[in-house]
Amino acid sequence: MPHILFLNWRDTRNPEGGGSEVYTERIAAELVTHGHRVTLLCAAHPSGPAAQVLPSGVHVLRRGGRHTVYLRAALAYLVGAVRLGPLAPARRGRPDLIVDVCNGVPFLSPLYARCPTVVVVHHVHREQWPVVLGGRRGRIGWWLESRLAPRVYRRCRYVTVSTATRDELASLGVPPSRVLLIHNGLTDPDPEPVARSPYPCLVVLGRLVPHKRVEYALHALAELPLARLVVAGRGWWEPQLRRRAAELGVTGRTAFAGHVSEAEKHRLLAAGWVVLVPSLKEGWGLTILEAGARGTPAVAFRSAGGVRDAILDGRTGLLADDLADFVAKTRLLLTDATARDRMGAGARAYASGFTWTGAGRTWAALVAGVLSGRRRTPAAPADRSRHPSRWSAPSRWRPRRRSG
Template identity: 60%
Template sequence: MDTYGTPSRHVLFLNWRDTLNPEGGGSEVYIERIAAELVTAGHQVTLFCAAHRNAGRSTVTDSGVRVLRRGSRMTVYLRAALICLAGRFGFGPLSRRGLGRPDLIVDVCNGVPFFAPLYAGRPVIALVHHVHREQWPVVFGPWLARIGWWIESRLAVRLYRRCRYVTVSEASRAELATLGVDAERIDVVPNGTPPVTGPALPRTLHPSLLVLGRLVPHKRVEIALRTVAELADELPELELVVAGQGWWEEPLRELAGTLGITDRVRFAGFVTEEEKHALLCSSWLALTPSLKEGWGLTIVEAAARSTPTLAFRYAGGVAEAMVDTETGVLVDDEQEFTTVVRDLLADDVRRKDMGEAALAHAARFTWAATGARFAQLVARATARTG
């Protein structure tokens, strides 16, 4: 039995990455924190994802989540199907590790789903952080973008028509509903706020900005770079730190050179939790210029250090990760983005008030509450198979 008095279950998460993957991001943090909370509640949890150079084929996290890594970014979907089919007949890596057939599969749909209803033979929950309508043409060429969007908006909606959905914000819930997913089948389970990993640290003496996240085109770090270039003459000591890694780093470095701000921008690469904590504490403002986010984990991470964030109003769940004009500011276009950065850097009182409000707002979201909510969904979804 779990801590809520319901039978313990084996939950299998299918996700293309884990947090140790060089391209892992906030969505992977969400999956692994949910998985850890389910283990705490008494469930067995396995995460299946693509293999990569940073970890072995099979590991167990400190929280007790077993991670199986097979295949590449593209073949991980086929490998997941083969492993699940093997498990149904009592062989394969799940059976060899004494895990047995899962009671529930959580199919994490990052644009492309794992198509689990076709082979699972068990209840399936579709977990969608956000709809990728805008990202497809940014990341891929026109033909691949059309195919990807057709899979996400048409094929997947039909394939998962008998499944429950989980998403992280009301904004994503509304978008899924516009694609034809019945609103009553969608549960919203928001992110928790990651724990603060160190003592409070002072702000930099000079104006400082931070962009934290994967370096990929749809994160639009270019907007932050152009903002620094526009404010460079007014604020000769202004600095931007870009913390994170990704395949888009070189074009961003080239743009910084073209804009003449190489000496104003520090590309920090991958940062440890301690380094991230120091950057979030010391920066005057955090910037989230992303085109779309399901929630905006970095926004509440910054808020937990009393650092307000700027983001775009149309970028999905970011409007729920903050309270506009109170814990940060939502803007409508790039010109307004630059204007608000200028205004907030010049207004110490307003910036401090926003930071204090952000700290209180972030405290509302806990992983324990998020995990408890997800555990209820596990119990409901597996009641029949029990």
């Protein structure tokens, strides 16, 4: 039974976890159903134990911190200490395949691993480095991502979640023939019916950090005096957002809900009139599809990468070109019930085509191809028309076979 090791800087229990972590754990769980043993190694944090077995059967190892998890991953591999969780202490050894999830800072696993690596890139952080770190640290981060990583992973297959990211990877020297597009899936929404809010309600869902630009949602709210805004999520930027809400005079119409449960998320997305995604950059924008599954259209920025795949502009939501356009398109969906209902219905139909089961089958085919050394991944599952994951071009690349 092949053992697959996922390397990701966070997990879903981490207070700073987001869409990348959801994707990682859902795909890991799907691979378990396909007969693989799966371990996820991520950073330690107070909200989770050092070792844990998830209900899905995925074993989670939490090692190191925000910056040291990369070194701890290398050490764990080199000493053969990637074991299958706390319930199997005697079963140690190195994995048969590494899935290296690059969230800006790469794990660089091909430098030490003697097994194949598949690289996952949700989005390229070109615009985010100056915002998140700035100065010299930002330039170093961008060098790691744009110059060093493509060289280290030059013999690896890539997976990404949007055509925008695939195109950006090409600009960094990664041939599209080595990039497989596997979109996010969706969990079926709670069947419990939720009535729409009786007042115009805007919803923002995500981490509260600068590059998510929740300030733009507050600006939109200030221009829409009858609307209210719910901000669901947590993060270190929340005090600044509260100050900005006070400066704009919208504190009384803004609710900071903090972290919400799945049930509460369902209620918010179903009751809201419009979901706002003002982020600077998204690999996909899972919230957009989660809202769409509940018939709620979204507004995001055209320049934000993967949201161009998640929103069919004018059919399932709207893409804005700048802040003024963002406000205008939010106003349109709040005031035009016909357009809102039409796009909400379109969003629901579009979201129904994305399933974790379909994504998992495509991943399982990729894993089988890499482990067997075949030139190309086997054909995608029969329901591929409903799950638009695909090779961008026939691959001429052959994975390097390694012993050990």
